[in-house]
Amino acid sequence: MADASQSVKARFITFEGGEGVGKSTQAKRLQARLHKQGIEAIRTREPGGTPKAEAIRSFILQGRSESWGAGAEAVLFAAARLDHVNQLIAPNLDAGKWVISDRFHDSTRAYQGLTGGVDAKLIGALEELALNGHKPDLTLVLDMDPEIAFARVRERQLEDALVDTGDRFEKENLEWHRKLREGFLEIARNNRERCVVVLADRTEDKLEEAIWQAVLEHFPELETAPTA
Numbered sequence: 001m002a003d004a005s006q007s008v009k010a011r012f013i014t015f016e017g018g019e020g021v022g023k024s025t026q027a028k029r030l031q032a033r034l035h036k037q038g039i040e041a042i043r044t045r046e047p048g049g050t051p052k053a054e055a056i057r058s059f060i061l062q063g064r065s066e067s068w069g070a071g072a073e074a075v076l077f078a079a080a081r082l083d084h085v086n087q088l089i090a091p092n093l094d095a096g097k098w099v100i101s102d103r104f105h106d107s108t109r110a111y112q113g114l115t116g117g118v119d120a121k122l123i124g125a126l127e128e129l130a131l132n133g134h135k136p137d138l139t140l141v142l143d144m145d146p147e148i149a150f151a152r153v154r155e156r157q158l159e160d161a162l163v164d165t166g167d168r169f170e171k172e173n174l175e176w177h178r179k180l181r182e183g184f185l186e187i188a189r190n191n192r193e194r195c196v197v198v199l200a201d202r203t204e205d206k207l208e209e210a211i212w213q214a215v216l217e218h219f220p221e222l223e224t225a226p227t228a
């Protein structure tokens, strides 16, 4: 692989959106595209990404913590994020590697803030602590009707012959997910310099292409990076 990492500044890209819209699938595909371009990129996810953050992930997402409430969850997600930023994201960016995260701080804004009702000032303060200066350079907001995304997730569960795999968040009702979708769109409207909304209700190949075009538009320097 040609090494373009030396000539192109390492960037931090996040994927956001509701459940089942294709974030994980496309995060993998984007990593592969970047590799083809000679760019070293690591892929991570939230909540999680480091041992401490993964521990918080299982703690929050299992049914046991049902009664925590959105405020406490915002604090827990922020604690996980701070470790993720300090232990994984920042060191990789410093080492010249691109970082792709499947969800990041906009998920807290959307789930705990706009949908969960936690005050925006509190969300902002937690964000300042957790990001430690590492705001994403580009956020791809995958957008589609949650009903269709749900059908995808259910299909996957049936294929895996799993009876009850939905985590606590996937069990929220459709109306709630529609509100969540509006929340992500609002975040994108208010952060136009960073966020690109991508229509997710299309084939994986077409979505990958649309995402790649958005990435090239945002980072034109990639066009001239040597190809592998």
Ligand SMILES: Nc1ncnc2c1ncn2[C@@H]1O[C@H](COP(=O)(O)OP(=O)(O)O)[C@@H](O)[C@H]1O
Residues within 6 Å of the ligand: 018, 019, 020, 021, 022, 023, 024, 025, 026, 152, 153, 156, 200, 202, 203, 204, 205, 207
């Ligand atoms: N463009 C697409 N069209 C149809 N199904 C898809 C598409 N992208 C992903 N899927 C399927 O939908 C399900 C959810 O995709 P995933 O990437 O895990 O979404 P997310 O990370 O947003 O929850 C998976 O079973 C995946 O194979």
Ligand SMILES: Cc1cn([C@H]2C[C@H](O)[C@@H](COP(=O)(O)OP(=O)(O)O)O2)c(=O)[nH]c1=O
Residues within 6 Å of the ligand: 017, 018, 019, 020, 023, 024, 046, 047, 061, 077, 103, 104, 105, 107, 108, 109, 111, 112, 167, 169, 170
């Ligand atoms: C990162 C983050 C996630 N979440 C929620 C969103 C998801 O419902 C859940 C993570 O589950 P996950 O399985 O990673 O997401 P997806 O279903 O999109 O593949 O945690 C928050 O509520 N706040 C946050 O800050």
